[in-house]
Amino acid sequence: SQKIEQNSEALNIQEGKTATLTCNYTNYSPAYLQWYRQDPGRGPVFLLLIRENEKEKRKERLKVTFDTTLKQSLFHITASQPADSATYLCATRGGADGLTFGKGTHLIIQP
């Protein structure tokens, strides 16, 4: 089964800089990867989806890349703000159409 790995250590970034989060998958190349934001005590909120045949996807200050050679997706937040502080989850299709998630990376944007 597919396994999603994210660096669950907290990532501290200075406000205004670009935050880059990493998601690695271990087995077959998934048809797509999704990125979610999760705030404490809340459910995940969908941010972006990137398909296997797409190199890059953008949405406002967010950018996601998909590298099938490295088995990796990178998630970038440009011009980061303290309000961007949250846990960011990477996910792909899992069993019975549900999603398989990574543990998430806790991002802290320091003013």
Next chain:
Amino acid sequence: GAVVSQHPSWVICKSGTSVKIECRSLDFQATTMFWYRQFPKQSLMLMATSNEGSKATYEQGVEKDKFLINHASLTLSTLTVTSAHPEDSSFYICSARRGSSYNEQFFGPGTRLTVL
């Protein structure tokens, strides 16, 4: 659009009792809903897939007799934790799929269950 609600948002119960959690899609019909569980600092783990009008499909290691799922309508799925024990204390999150695209899943705000 695409709002999913859960009720209650938190619940505390005694060991041995049963707890029901509701998941509703408020502005769309969902033929498929999913139930996840998340322990502190862990990833969301899929428990089961709930299809309207049919039996739920459970992931390996999830006891179907303990976690009863009912998807009686296109906007409501319920998860009942029967004979709850402290180890069942967790954050339960549902998601609903809009349309036939497996990409579009919308998550509820979660239910915090604490079993004393």
